[in-house]
Amino acid sequence: MAPRIVEIRRGVLEKNDRIAHELRDRFHEADVFVVNLVSSPGTGKTALLEQTLERLINRGHPAAALVGDLATENDARRLARSGAPARQIVTDGMCHLEAYLVQNHLDDWGLDLEGLDFLFIENVGNLVCPSGYDLGEDLRAVLLSVTEGEDKPEKYPTMFHSSDVAVFTKIDLAEPVEFDRDRAYESLESVRPGITVFETSAKTGAGVDEWVDWLVGRREAQ
């Protein structure tokens, strides 16, 4: 990259970090635990989130979701079925969410953050670009479906390295796709040693309770 581009990019990231810092303060004051979900397109962020929201609400933890996509409001519509407030951020072609988008949508939405225990931000499906953009979250969760191949952590190291927890999805398909569990953990460990891992299926519900228990525990520990 030419020096001028590097300089501009640094400016964008500095501005993003400043707004993310403001958001983080705002979230902490409201005592809402914020999770940024990142993955490839089609890994199943929305499907896991539907089940997560439903379970949290059933256990008396109010939760809401902000969901980013280049186009369409499909995901917010799907998520609203869980009973949780859900709002779409249409990025009009931008390949990741930035903190100012989260801030603007929260301001417009008029969501009562104080009344929430959890806020989920579903990022644009992209294993590269969202990694550099802090959204003020408490936790970044990277999802990886068993159908995507075991070497994704090594091939997209920045995203896995910047995440706090990894969630395997579509574990019900492990057998038909001949998922090599040892190889996948080895790849994950090579870029993010010691990371907490969940194995889930939104279809069968496997592992989702464990994931939700863990989230509740993380919020309480904070």
Add this chain to the structure above:
Amino acid sequence: MAPRIVEIRRGVLEKNDRIAHELRDRFHEADVFVVNLVSSPGTGKTALLEQTLERLINRGHPAAALVGDLATENDARRLARSGAPARQIVTDGMCHLEAYLVQNHLDDWGLDLEGLDFLFIENVGNLVCPSGYDLGEDLRAVLLSVTEGEDKPEKYPTMFHSSDVAVFTKIDLAEPVEFDRDRAYESLESVRPGITVFETSAKTGAGVDEWVDWLVGRREAQ
């Protein structure tokens, strides 16, 4: 985006288009047909390419591959098993290939373009960012696995809109994932009416001969 960023981005794209134009002239002079493969991470670009290269070579069509990844040389190693020359472009975190990277690697590689019928460029796994970067290809093929969900074309319209052909992959998993074929075609038609579609499985080999026949036909028609 601020006006200064728009201006810089325009400069990057103009430079890319200029180099892509030079590459296209070079490819046409050498009479090599160039295919740019794009998809999400884990859709199976490398698996389809392995089978494509093998079949082309068996039919007497010399072919080679340039493969982009953020990190690792895994894919070039896999592709070399087909007997085709294969070279990795490690982008060091960049989320897409640009024409200058293709140009630099071709220059370093010393590949005999005149001796080839096909050159495949496997892009970085990303359904957003590669769409704006022409690599001098004759054909852009977008891959979409049946495990990713039927609505991807609508959610990532720019990539599908800029592609010349769509290839469904992992069609052997259509049943376990309850792939809704009609819904997928409907989504594709809504952003790219009339696009040619192949349904393939690198595992069972289904549809791969039809895809290779079509590529050979496209090259001959040119």
